[in-house]
Amino acid sequence: MDQSSRLSLSYVAPSQAQKHVTVNETFRRLDALTQASVRSRTVTAEPGAPDEGDMYILPSGATGASWENFTENNIAAYQDGAWVEITIFEGFRVWVDDDDAFVVFNGGAWAALTGGASETALKFGVNATADATNRLSVKSDAVLFSHDDLTPGSGDAQVKVNKAASGDTASHLFQTNFSGRAEFGLTGDDDFHLKVSPDGSSWNEALFVDKDTALSGFGTAAPGTRIHVYGTNAMGSRLTVERSGSGAGVFGALNGLFVGATEPLGTAGVTFWTTDSGGADNKRLELFNDGSLVVGAPTGGAKGTGTINAQSVYDDNALLSCYVFDQAIDGAIDRAKWDARTPEPQPGVRKKRTLQSNDKGKDEIVELLEAVPPAPKREHAPMRKFARRIGGTHDPLTLDGYARHWKEKRHLTSMPNEAAFDVEKGMAAGAWIQRLVETVEIQAVLIEELNQRIKNIEAR
Structure with missing residues (x-):
């Protein structure tokens, strides 16, 4: 080998004539490369x-x-x-x-x-x-900032953006082809801003958080509450929640819910609206300042304090009670049939308090929602209560048993007694309806019994 492998510097060969030529060439190359x-x-x-x-x-x-x-x-x-x-x-x-x-x-x-x-x-x-x-x-598909696990560090990792004065900007700017589209940070003052832009030159304020009060404003830089939403549409300020799915029309199935006091003060306190697939806004529920509640668009308007005026009300407790006629006509009740017609038990939800560690490593009490499993089986409770009286001293389908019950117990067989009735919680409207229907059916059977007695007397 007559040259070095990296810089190609010439070596002096043994017994070489004019060695100074080779040496000078090497020095000349080193002079260029060093x-x-x-x-x-x-x-x-x-x-x-x-x-x-x-x-x-x-x-x-x-x-x-x-x-x-x-x-x-x-x-x-x-x-x-x-x-x-x-x-x-x-x-x-x-x-x-x-x-x-x-x-x-x-x-x-x-x-x-x-x-x-x-x-x-x-x-x-x-x-x-x-x-x-x-x-x-930096040009890279991703940039990673990680905590120091080599020194080792504290385990923290912070990205600090510092500005000189309140009127300056300390922010993160997001661009498309080097044209701004979104920015968040301290832009022009010391409050927190989140802004978006369609073109990089005109900007719209999406979120504002006041540094002194921590009040947040959507569409407003002067929030007056913890969450302040401001809008300029025909319905005024609204917070809209939408879901999308299959449906008719070019809009698909759009169901929006928004709440607001849209009527003059003194009339409606809060109104709940929904938006149908055609984009039309419809009143669904109104809470009036006088305490009345209107659901849908029933005739007659609000009915006054403490009332509900609705087009229809459904209650799972409004169970059928035709089992009275099964007993009167067939002489027995098919319990399985009536249990099958009972609404499926639904799971409930309750709050549970537990002790957990927060992100600072300190224990604190938090409230969690916990599912309550439903009853293990479906049972038609009113039917079973009625069936237990059949054949007894207070049989509701006999004139003597029915009379004996209300005379001794001071209440009808289907109605709650004075001691059992909870005056604080009352009783669901559906339960009242079921008990009233059962009472009417029992009395219908007893009336027919009296009718037959009268016919027998007339025949004799």
Whole structure:
């Protein structure tokens, strides 16, 4: 081997004549490569009057008597009045005068490497070129900031954005093709803002949080409550919740719910509206200031304090009671049939208090919602209560048993007694209806019994 493997420095051979020629050639090459500096990496035309020691990185399409024979990305060095080609390799680093930057050869091309003079040391580019405005520039599919687990650190990880004064901006800006679309942070004051833009020049305030009160405003920079929603549509300020799914029309199935005091003060306190698939707003429920409640659009309007005026009311407790006639006509009740007609038990929800550690590692009491399993089976309770009396001393389908019950117990067989009735909670409307229907059916059977007795007497 007569040259070094990396820098191609010539070795002096044993018994070589004119050794100084080889040594001087090696020194000349070292002089070019040590603290390497080139004039440019973009000049394509071979200079006509170069200075001794000038070097250039050869770009694509280089021309000239010597340069056109050299390989792209290699270095052309002017030494002893002639151009010499220096073959470079991956990791080769040189300073480029007209770029004021270091570059490094990555095996296929030259790329910028920041560092060197004090002015350049303030800029850093990762797969990108930094500039005076963006002194840190990164091109990457993802950027990771992680806590220090090597030193080790505290386990925390913070990204701090600091500004000089209240009127300045400290924010995160999101862009599409370098045009702003969303921004959040301290933009122009010390309150928190979240803004969006359709074009990068006109901006709309989406969320505002007051630094002094922590009140939040949607569509307003002057929130008056913990959550303040402001709108300018025909219905006034609204908070809308929508769901989408299958449905008719070009809008699909859009069902919105919004609440507001849309009537003059003194009339309706709060009105609940829904939006149908055609986009029309409809009143669904009104809570009036006088205490009345109107559901839907019934005739007659509100009925006054403490009333509900609705088109229809459904209650699962309104169970059928035709089992009275089964007993009177068939002499027995098919319990399985009536149990099957009982509404399916539904699971409930209750609050549960428990002790948990928060994100600071401290224990605190929190409330969780816990599902309550439904009853294990469906049973028609009123039917069973009625069936237990059949054949007894207080049989409700006999005139004597029915009379004996209300005389001794001071209440009808289907109705709650005075001691059992809860005056605080009352009883569901459906339960009242069921008990009243059962009472009417029992009395219908007893009337028929009296009718038959009268017919027998008339026949005799």
